[in-house]
Amino acid sequence: MGRRLGIALVVCIGTIAVLVNVGKKPEDGSAPKTAQPSTATTDGVNAATVISSKAATATDTAPIDGKTEYMKRLERELASFEKPLNIKEFLKDRDSLLIGTSLFLIYANIYEDGAQYDLSSAESAKRQLFRQKAIKRQREAFPKLRDAVGPIFRQKFWELDIEVRTVGDGYRTVAFTGWQFAANKAKLAVYEPLREFLQILRFKRITFKWMKAANEYSYWEIESPNDGDFGKLDKGVFVALD
Known part of the structure; x- marks a missing residue:
């Protein structure tokens, strides 16, 4: 026995x-x-659209060329936050969950890229607004991803x-x-x-x-950031972006 x-x-x-x-x-x-x-x-498509189409490539997270293009990207992303995130398509299996989380890595990379530019007060405020809206979306999405x-x-x-x-x-x-x-x-x-x-x-x-x-x-x-923490994981260590 x-x-x-x-x-x-x-x-x-x-x-x-x-x-x-x-x-x-x-x-x-x-x-x-x-x-x-x-x-x-997570020609002018926004991050959520890129992830939703499952067409994210290295160029999607590569540094944006030039301050003007960077601000245009911020404008597109801020506009995209006005639409609800369709999280359902990321709840099918383990791979789709990871695709869903990559949206927030793109958000972090977009925000981080802005640090290289000499932004005016108004431009800096727009960058901070982007950060705030990205955090709000994180708080909305991560519990649903985990529950799946x-x-x-x-x-x-x-x-x-x-x-x-x-x-x-x-x-x-x-x-x-x-x-x-x-x-x-x-x-x-x-x-x-x-x-x-x-x-x-x-x-x-x-x-x-x-x-x-x-x-x-x-x-x-498990050492992990809270849903409201903004940044990215680097070899298992969370790097906050303020």
Whole structure:
């Protein structure tokens, strides 16, 4: 019986690794923490159009040539903020979620590029307005992107009887529940390849329970910016743009 269970666990861990696309181990090599349940309970197209068409290329984030062209770009982007962002097309699968987050990288690059120009007070104010509107859009989009992770991963893991949910304020925690997570190796098989993906989506924590009724759970904290933080990730480190 014990041998059969062990073989089943090895097979499940192998399947888990395939499902989440195994990548490199976390740089910190950390082990999960154990906790008791708490009683507290993105010719003149704009960035959103480029991402929406899934046609983003290196030129979309390349420095804009000349102050005049830069200000024209800001005008187009500011006008685009008057239209609602259609986030639904980015909620289909893991790849589309990443495409959705790339919009905010483009916003950060546009803002950062303006630092090289000698802007007038009015132009600087317009650049700051762009930043404010980009932050507002981030705050609107990231919770929806994170909330889609649960259904997307549930489709991947249902045959293994693993439940995946996004929980908490702003859906900043992704929670995995399944008998396989009685083994630390299974937790690592999920956490290691997903850490960077979850950081990009600005999750704060990933948790594992081997059964719903378990009093204890294991977790890793994820170092990621808040939804209102404006900037970009550089090799896993967030660089704020003021």
